[in-house]
Amino acid sequence: MAFSLAPIVVVLAFGILLIYRTRNSRSRLPFPPGPPADPILGHLRILPDANQHLVYHEWCKKYGNVIRLHCLGRSIIVLNDLQSAVELLDKRSNIYSDRPKFTFYELLGWKATITFMQYGSRLRKHRRLFNEAFTPQACEAYQAMQRELAQSLVQRLTQQPEEFDSILNWYSVAIVMRITYGRNVDSNNDSYVKIARDAGTALADAGPPGGNPIDLFPFLQYLPSWFPGTYYANYARERSHVLQQLHDYPYDDVKRQLADGTAEPSYLSGHLERAASTELSDEEVEDIKLTAAAIYGAGHETTWATTLWFVLAMVLYPECQKRAQAEIDAVVGDRMPDFSDRPALPYVECLIQEVLRWQPALPSGVPHRSTQDDVYKGMFIPKGSIVVANATGMSLDENVYENPERFNPLRFRPQPEGNAEPYADATFGFGRRVCPGRHLAVSSVYMAVVTILATLDINRKINDRGEEIIPVIEYQTGLTRYLLAVSTLHPYFNHMNTAIQSRLIVSSPPGEPDDGSDLIRDAGRRILPTVVVLQEDVLPVPPPSFL
Ligand code: HEM
Numbered sequence: 001m002a003f004s005l006a007p008i009v010v011v012l013a014f015g016i017l018l019i020y021r022t023r024n025s026r027s028r029l030p031f032p033p034g035p036p037a038d039p040i041l042g043h044l045r046i047l048p049d050a051n052q053h054l055v056y057h058e059w060c061k062k063y064g065n066v067i068r069l070h071c072l073g074r075s076i077i078v079l080n081d082l083q084s085a086v087e088l089l090d091k092r093s094n095i096y097s098d099r100p101k102f103t104f105y106e107l108l109g110w111k112a113t114i115t116f117m118q119y120g121s122r123l124r125k126h127r128r129l130f131n132e133a134f135t136p137q138a139c140e141a142y143q144a145m146q147r148e149l150a151q152s153l154v155q156r157l158t159q160q161p162e163e164f165d166s167i168l169n170w171y172s173v174a175i176v177m178r179i180t181y182g183r184n185v186d187s188n189n190d191s192y193v194k195i196a197r198d199a200g201t202a203l204a205d206a207g208p209p210g211g212n213p214i215d216l217f218p219f220l221q222y223l224p225s226w227f228p229g230t231y232y233a234n235y236a237r238e239r240s241h242v243l244q245q246l247h248d249y250p251y252d253d254v255k256r257q258l259a260d261g262t263a264e265p266s267y268l269s270g271h272l273e274r275a276a277s278t279e280l281s282d283e284e285v286e287d288i289k290l291t292a293a294a295i296y297g298a299g300h301e302t303t304w305a306t307t308l309w310f311v312l313a314m315v316l317y318p319e320c321q322k323r324a325q326a327e328i329d330a331v332v333g334d335r336m337p338d339f340s341d342r343p344a345l346p347y348v349e350c351l352i353q354e355v356l357r358w359q360p361a362l363p364s365g366v367p368h369r370s371t372q373d374d375v376y377k378g379m380f381i382p383k384g385s386i387v388v389a390n391a392t393g394m395s396l397d398e399n400v401y402e403n404p405e406r407f408n409p410l411r412f413r414p415q416p417e418g419n420a421e422p423y424a425d426a427t428f429g430f431g432r433r434v435c436p437g438r439h440l441a442v443s444s445v446y447m448a449v450v451t452i453l454a455t456l457d458i459n460r461k462i463n464d465r466g467e468e469i470i471p472v473i474e475y476q477t478g479l480t481r482y483l484l485a486v487s488t489l490h491p492y493f494n495h496m497n498t499a500i501q502s503r504l505i506v507s508s509p510p511g512e513p514d515d516g517s518d519l520i521r522d523a524g525r526r527i528l529p530t531v532v533v534l535q536e537d538v539l540p541v542p543p544p545s546f547l
Contacts, residue, residue, distance in 0.1 A: 033067055035062075043070060053363035056364065056390045056393060059078070072217075088376060089389055089429075097368065099367065099433075108202055114291065115294060122287075134438075139440050142179055149171055153448060171448055172444065173296075173304075182257075198239075199243055200300070202236075202239040205235070213231075213232060248289070307445060309358065310355045315460055318460070321457070321458060325454070327346075339447070345450065356424055356427045360426070363391060365390070365391050367387060368389070389426060402419055
């Protein structure tokens, strides 16, 4: 049979022409608008190195909810409203689920950590491991522990109210350490906590992701250390051992405990036990180590920052605290609050949601990266763009939230109390990269908030003239946003002008000898059980490098 190539050639030529025309016609579309840029450097000179979330928000108010910044050929697309973030990151998640490469984090050793991992089969595997451990059902298994730690939290706050920032830090650390390694963390001096804190500090020191010179100009990592702009590359290399410790030390320790028969149930011990009968490949060992470290890395600071913002909100808006306490008193009566009370505490729920909206712990989320050219509302978004879903801009959107700067839990309630405004889901991100720890996060925050409000009053400090002091909000933004009191380790008590006072009195139950320590109760009404005595900080055979 005669076989002609002509039709194939015509179809191929037509296809190529079509692709060419489509590409061209797409790339001829305008980019999203943005502030004026320099000819070659683009926006390099005006890219914010602090408070990105607020600068982006201001630019978006001026130029539109989707803006483009560019730097030496690299596009940064900022999405400042929920609609565009849902349209792109949720609905087109096949295009927008990658992460940009962050050279600083890579040199530090965070490359294979889920939060910064490129999209692909390994990422999906890590997310599967996370999802199994943190579904709403799986999180129920952690509730007894969260309750116990929240009660210990208020005991500690009662005893050392001026230490509230480090005590709240302890609470969020203790939860993730117990889940991940079965570790009972009694204080912030615990060896695991020290390692994890060093890793967190190394990460925070780079500022907002993508904001330091070696992220912008990765070639700087190959230049000698005296060359200007190489500081962060050298810093990351020097600190990479800290990350290695975070991955190896608890893993080796839990393995040893399993061999001794002393391991507590945990994410890590569960995985190691299940794998006991099989030889794990190097990659499987890495996967377990890395996801375990990521639970701490992603779960601790965010929860801590949120509980700190809660304390600040109670100081600034005492009427909200009173209303929540009245609700708790009416519903809970003379016992301690529990998870089962949550559906009956709608105001407390709104209060927690308002903390999450008012001050999202990750104020501009974690950047995504697009893997294909795309068009949104007639604007061209080139492949490889860094896409920032600005959670702060979304929570300050005046089209969605009335008087958005104000802390107002009732905004979520239907009329006449509120305007039935939506919860700020942007706080936990979007699409295939949405926070997999969100159910645990909210339940940890709930337990801390409800237990504190049931047992303590958070008041304004009084100055020498007997006047209430209104604290000024000061914070520092890396990936997470903390109150400055935390990041600079100022004694919060002076800095935040906050006073925590017990609604309870410390005493022993009637008829029992007063040993002066155990029980806290409020004039016979609500009794806080004996503080849980957590295991001493015993340092288990550390690797030599650690000594
Ligand atoms: C109030 C507390 C928390 C907030 C506000 C928060 C928020 C976020 C946000 C905004 C992202 C980025 C989502 C995106 O890229 O679109 C994220 C990612 C992540 N979060 Fe959370 N988070 C919190 C607590 C937690 C907890 C407790 C855990 C662990 C148990 C956790 C684990 C993770 C992980 C592993 C990722 C990376 C996911 C990925 O890249 O695929 N987070 N979180």
